[in-house]
Each structure stands twice: as structure tokens, then as C-alpha cells.
Amino acid sequence: MMPNDFNHMANIITVLFEQIIARNHQKMDQVDGTDSVMEEELDEAKIFENSEITKFDFFDTVYQITSVLGQSNPCLISALIVIDRFSVKNPSFMITQDNIQRLLVVSVSSTAKMHDDFYFSNKSWCQLTGMDVRSYNKMESLFIKMMDFDFNVDQGYYNTYCKSLYTFIQSVQKDLRRSFDQICRYAAAQEETQSEIPA
Numbered sequence: 001m002m003p004n005d006f007n008h009m010a011n012i013i014t015v016l017f018e019q020i021i022a023r024n025h026q027k028m029d030q031v032d033g034t035d036s037v038m039e040e041e042l043d044e045a046k047i048f049e050n051s052e053i054t055k056f057d058f059f060d061t062v063y064q065i066t067s068v069l070g071q072s073n074p075c076l077i078s079a080l081i082v083i084d085r086f087s088v089k090n091p092s093f094m095i096t097q098d099n100i101q102r103l104l105v106v107s108v109s110s111t112a113k114m115h116d117d118f119y120f121s122n123k124s125w126c127q128l129t130g131m132d133v134r135s136y137n138k139m140e141s142l143f144i145k146m147m148d149f150d151f152n153v154d155q156g157y158y159n160t161y162c163k164s165l166y167t168f169i170q171s172v173q174k175d176l177r178r179s180f181d182q183i184c185r186y187a188a189a190q191e192e193t194q195s196e197i198p199a
Contacts, residue, residue: 009076010063012176045142048102049099049102058101061104065104065105071108082107085147102131111151
């Protein structure tokens with residue numbers, strides 16, 4: 001049974017990518033250099049980067065996707081599958097703290113367009129990424145190109161992925177509690193700061 005609580009789902013995705021990012025940083029430290037083709041691909045993919053994004057900003061983005069924009073758990077899980085596929089198709093592209101927010105947003109928006117009858121315009125997604133519509137459209141086009149238009153998720157693979165995700169959730173219960181405690185403290189501090197700002 002997959003969790004339906006917005007906070008819980010956002011926290012799961014935050015911890016999942018925390019682990020992926022940590023693993024990728026280790027890989028990047030072991031890489032001596034890149035060839036010219038890889039450098040060109042990485043240069044093009046810089047549009048996904050936003051160095052100002054923190055873990056708490058990322059959690060808030062996921063929360064906004066689920067609660068405000070109302071994207072369902074099936075859509076989010078399909079987007080995670082798409083990101084996995086994106087990584088396989090583009091092995092030189094490493095998921096990092098700088099690019100994960102925009103990568104997730106464009107994956108969710110693209111997945112919704114492919115699978116859902118109702119989806120938001122790119123203008124709504126721009127508000128989450130801090131990008132103008134033109135830049136977002138460019139990023140979306142690049143993402144679709146790098147995905148080779150491969151967004152189909154069959155039911156069998158979806159079910160298998162859900163089981164793997166559930167296993168992951170069971171294995172990181174301590175991390176989930178620690179992460180959510182941090183996020184709650186951060187949110188409380190932000191709320192206190194906002195209340196101190198004169199109207």
C-alpha cells in the first residue's frame with residue numbers, strides 16, 4: 001500500500017534522491033575526466049541546474065507538486081520511473097543537488113502530459129522552478145529529446161517499481177523520521193521569520 005499523505009510522499013522522494021545524489025557524488029569524485037562528446041552533452045544539460053536549491057527547497061517543490069498542483073502518487077511514481085530511464089539513456093548525466101528540482105518537475109509535467117487527461121500548463125510549472133516560460137520550454141524539449149520520447153510505463157513494470165519503492169521505504173524508516181524532523185524544524189523557523197516581517 002503506497003502512502004497518500006502529501007508530507008510523507010514528499011519526504012520519501014526527498015530521502016530517495018538524497019541517497020542517489022550522495023552515491024553520484026562518490027562516482028564523480030572517482031571520474032578522472034570527460035571526453036569532448038560527454039562535455040558537449042553536459043554543457044547542454046546545464047539548463048537543468050539551479051545551484052540555489054537546498055534540500056528544504058526540494059521538499060517544498062515535491063509538496064507543491066502533490067498538494068497544490070494535485071499530482072497523484074501514480075503520476076509521481078511514473079515520473080520516478082522516467083527519471084530512472086533518463087539516467088540509463090544518459091549515463092554521463094549525474095543527478096545532483098543542483099539539477100534534481102528541475103529534473104523532477106520536468107519529468108512530472110512531461111509524464112502528466114503523456115498519461116493524464118488533465119494537466120497544467122508550463123506556466124504553472126515555471127512558478128516552481130523560477131524559470132521563464134521560454135527557458136522552461138527549452139528545458140522540456142531537451143528532456144524529451146534526451147528521453148527519446150520514451151515515456152510509456154506498462155502496468156507490470158509499474159507494479160514491480162512500487163514493490164521496490166515500498167522495500168526502500170521499509171529500509172530507511174530512521175532516515176525518513178530524521179529527514180521529516182529536520183523539515184518540520186525548518187518550516188517552523190521559516191514561519192517564525194515570516195511572522196517577524198512587518199506588514
